[in-house]
Amino acid sequence: MSARLPSWAWVTGLTTGAIAVVAVLGVQADQGTKPVAAATPPKATATADPKPSAAPSKKPTAPAVPADSGTGRRIVYSLGQKRVWLVDASDVARSSFPVWPGTVAPDPGSYTIGTRTEATTGSDGVPVEHIMYFAQKSGVFVAFSNAVDGSSPPPADPGARTGGIRVAKQDGKALWTFGTAGTTVHVVE
Structure with a gap:
């Protein structure tokens, strides 16, 4: 007849075995390769730009708000530049x-x-949104x-009489939020 080991003996044996395995793995990991610092610091590279700039490069800025386009909070629309500016009350x-x-x-x-x-x-038959009428x-x-689908319009038929000024979808949202009823629209050449 064989004697049964109590459950605490099994738990103690398994725990001791697990600790031994973790210790062996820790020793093996300690003997592996380790990162080391470079013996010499990296060297700076020269630039071909004769006038290097300390400032990070920025995305191109939009043209300045046209002169003689009014003052205060307004929408400025340039016919020649085919561009719109949303100008706040401080003329920015x-x-x-x-x-x-x-x-x-x-x-x-x-x-x-x-x-x-x-x-x-x-x-032109295209579904549009954020329509803001200001002239006739x-x-x-x-x-x-x-355009609801975000597309830009194809070149208009020169014989067609259309007064829609289309903007990109994200710009349409900004214009809609800014251009509440009563907002001034200043049109310049």
């Missing part, structure tokens, strides 16, 4: 982005955002908007 441009104008352009001057429409279909010329309404 908070955002600027390119636009794709329609075939009917507003005359230079100062306007006010009137009707705002969340979404509709543009005169020769029976054509002029408004900022962005």
Whole structure:
């Protein structure tokens, strides 16, 4: 007849064995390769730029807000540059982005955002959103908007009379948030 070992003896034996295995693995790991510091520090490389700059390179900045574009909080739209600036009350441009104008352009001057429409279909058949009407010329309404799918419009048929000024989708959101009803839109050449 064989004697049974009590459960505490089994637990003690297994625990002792596990500690021995961990100790052996620790010794083996200690004998492995170790990282070492380089004997000589790395050398600086020369630059081909005759005027090195200490400042990190920045993304290109947007053109300055056009002169004679009003003062205070406003949206500035340049017909020639095909660009919009969102200018805060301290006359600082908070955002600027390119636009794709329609075939009917507003005359230079100062306007006010009137009707705002969340979404509709543009005169070119493209679903648009963030529509902000601010002018009318020769029976054509002029408004900022962005395509719902984020696409830019194809070149307009020169015979078509469209007043939509399209912006990229993310710019449309910024313009919608900034251009509440009553916001001034200053159009410059």
